[in-house]
Amino acid sequence: MFIIDRKSNRITKLNQKTFSELGFRERDHLQEWIANNPESIGEELLIIQKEFNGFHDTNERLDLLALDKQGNVVVIENKLDDSGRDVTWQVLKYASYCSSLTKEQIKSIYQDYLNKISKNEEAEKNLIEFFEVEDYQEIVINKGLTQRLIIIAANFRKEVTSTVLWLMNYKLRIQCFKVTPYQMGDQLLLNFEQIIPMKEAEEYVINMAEKNQADINIQEESKTRHNTRILFWKKLLPHINKKTELFKNISPSKDNWIGAGTGISSVSYNFVMSRSYARVEVYLQRSVKEENKFIFEELGKFKDSIENKFGDSLTWERLDNKKASRIKYQKDDVNIYNEEDWEDMINFMVTSMLNLENAFQKPISEVRSKLISKLNTDEI
Known part of the structure; x- marks a missing residue:
């Protein structure tokens, strides 16, 4: 990333940093930034829980749980300087755990989150406002196998990106965002870049995944x-x-x-x-x-x-x-x-x-x- 100097008509390269160099931690910093500004990853999401561990018979916890405007559950997993090799397995497990959540359970999870962050707000009213409806009964949440997965990291290992690309052929909705910190003097900057699927090719990739799945269904049929x-x-x-x-x-x-x-x-x-x-x-x-x-x-x-x-x-x-x-x-x-x-x-x-x-x-x-x-x- 470069900064433009209008007066000299020159560009100056910003110093790319790692989160560890800057002393940032996954839970205390990156997770908080996204939770408080989910539009940083390119769409309007409603964060309904952090560090969610409400799964039966397991102590595992996912970083962020959200809803999109279509009522789909969105699992967000954050990593700092390296994605690790097992992150795809993690988010798949979390998505499977979340697939059985009912509308009332999700409302309860969201209310717990609002209470935890000391917001004197009602989950039901916020959901009505987010989905822009008049009546809570109109809202449809977590219908069928519609769960989405978002992985955020500074660097992605090849075994992760190859697995994600393969999984997308089965109509799993997975996005990978590369997040990079930069320093300019005392000022710090953060860049989010969607690398899978590439933003410009997202519709094409989704269409191809649907076609591939249709072909598989035809073969099985x-x-x-x-x-x-x-x-x-x-x-x-x-x-x-x-x-x-x-x-x-x-x-x-x-x-x-x-x-x-x-x-x-x-x-x-x-x-x-x-x-x-x-x-x-x-x-x-x-x-x-x-x-x-x-x-x-x-x-x-x-x-x-x-x-x-x-x-x-x-x-x-x-x-x-x-x-x-x-x-x-x-x-x-x-x-x-x-x-x-x-x-x-x-x-x-x-x-x-x-x-x-x-x-x-x-x-x-x-x-x-x-x-x-x-x-x-x-x-x-």
């Missing part, structure tokens, strides 16, 4: 979905394999469908399930669109006999805008992710697949012969 599907297929396959050879060589899958051959390449009998239905189908997915449409039309010539043998009407989807075509039978209002629906789904799917195989076996054999003939004469 996908993993859960995959495991559920595998378990469902493991339950279904033994039932169908007792009654037909069709799926004997098919293994449980993480996908929402499994299929078995019909006798025509890339035309399959499929089981399909989702959050809203269970389905059996004949799915035409050959690489050439015209071949799928030809098979669909030829099978359509047997529609009446197929449905009579199946025992119900089927849904015939030519899917003109797609390469594939489908003939399906579906049960709605069942959910693969609700295990209570599984028995109903399995009974429906097994019975329907047996009927589907029985109804399509002969028509597919005849259409296969026609397809081979068409391909040999290049008419498709």
